[in-house]
Amino acid sequence: MTAALALDVRDLSIVFDTRRGSMTAVQEVSFTLARGEVLGLVGESGAGKSLTGNALIGLLQAPGRIAGGEVHLDGQRIDALPPEAQRRLRGKRIGAIFQDPLTSLDPLMTVGAQLVETIRTHLPLSAPAARARAMDLLAEVGIADPAGRYGQYPHQFSGGMRQRIVIALAIAAEPDVIVADEPTTALDVSVQAQILSLLRRLARDHGTAIVLVTHDMGVIAEIADRVAVMYAGRIVEIGPVTEVLHAARHPYTAGLMGLIPSLSRRADRLPQIAGSMPRPGQWPVGCSFHPRCPSAGPRCAADVPRPLSADDGMVACHLFSGGTLSPPAP
Numbered sequence: 050m051t052a053a054l055a056l057d058v059r060d061l062s063i064v065f066d067t068r069r070g071s072m073t074a075v076q077e078v079s080f081t082l083a084r085g086e087v088l089g090l091v092g093e094s095g096a097g098k099s100l101t102g103n104a105l106i107g108l109l110q111a112p113g114r115i116a117g118g119e120v121h122l123d124g125q126r127i128d129a130l131p132p133e134a135q136r137r138l139r140g141k142r143i144g145a146i147f148q149d150p151l152t153s154l155d156p157l158m159t160v161g162a163q164l165v166e167t168i169r170t171h172l173p174l175s176a177p178a179a180r181a182r183a184m185d186l187l188a189e190v191g192i193a194d195p196a197g198r199y200g201q202y203p204h205q206f207s208g209g210m211r212q213r214i215v216i217a218l219a220i221a222a223e224p225d226v227i228v229a230d231e232p233t234t235a236l237d238v239s240v241q242a243q244i245l246s247l248l249r250r251l252a253r254d255h256g257t258a259i260v261l262v263t264h265d266m267g268v269i270a271e272i273a274d275r276v277a278v279m280y281a282g283r284i285v286e287i288g289p290v291t292e293v294l295h296a297a298r299h300p301y302t303a304g305l306m307g308l309i310p311s312l313s314r315r316a317d318r319l320p321q322i323a324g325s326m327p328r329p330g331q332w333p334v335g336c337s338f339h340p341r342c343p344s345a346g347p348r349c350a351a352d353v354p355r356p357l358s359a360d361d362g363m364v365a366c367h368l369f370s371g372g373t374l375s376p377p378a379p
């Protein structure tokens with residue numbers, strides 16, 4: 050039921066209009082999020098996961114544009130609204146957290162002033178009420194002595210504390226959905242765990258749905274309820290995180306599982322699967338993964354595998370299109 054979902058993305062496609070023509074970068078991406086759910090969107094660099102996140106926040110940079118599909122927020126289709134209505138609605142109901150907190154913070158404004166500005170843009174609160182809410186938000190995200198830190202500038206905080214402030218800004222308007230793009234990648238491992246645990250708690254306590262964009266399966270394992278694996282602009286597998294981690298169906302997901310970076314043993318890159326991700330505009334015919342796939346058969350170089358429902362999720366691979374689900378070759 051659409052109305053029960055915080056976010057429902059259907060067949061989202063993103064293209065870049067270049068002098069040489071239109072280049073598809075994200076193709077027919079579909080997923081849903083329930084309230085309070087954390088969905089990890091994972092894949093190697095160039096898979097299209099950040100573009101998908103940016104399209105949801107309304108930060109797709111030209112010449113990129115949404116070329117097809119629908120985005121429904123709490124049952125309301127938002128992608129067809131006029132641009133100004135989209136901008137207002139996204140600012141209030143979809144929060145954003147990026148890798149570098151400094152991109153979201155104004156170095157010349159105190160953190161308190163930034164919070165009050167954001168709160169009053171989206172909520173009908175008086176200045177004193179907004180100030181009180183800002184203080185509550187700072188406390189909620191774990192800033193000790195909120196009254197004392199309220200008047201300080203971003204440079205007076207550590208990287209982890211700045212990211213906490215960005216999270217406070219993201220939840221200031223009580224959004225339905227937060228898109229968090231590599232929110233812990235720039236942080237120390239110990240701080241990373243604290244920020245992930247904070248996000249998990251916010252999703253649970255506020256019912257906020259979180260789309261967590263990351264290249265790091267360790268991060269997914271830490272807080273996601275479900276995971277969507279992207280390859281060459283498409284989602285190739287979706288499922289509950291425990292099932293995908295322990296019994297990946299798609300050969301690409303299985304390859305990613307060869308090494309899961311953990312918070313204690315961090316890897317900065319995904320494990321090496323032979324070959325590299327093709328660039329948009331250079332996707333192979335058929336299954337885009339076939340040149341790298343240890344299980345590829347003749348059909349894989351000819352036909353794009355269609356998404357098939359599989360238990361609680363979806364998988365797009367010819368190994369499963371005959372109706373029998375068999376594990377990918379090791």
Ligand code: SF4
Nearest residue numbers: 336339342349366367
């Ligand atoms: Fe491998 Fe073929 Fe499945 Fe693609 S469709 S992942 S090439 S087996």
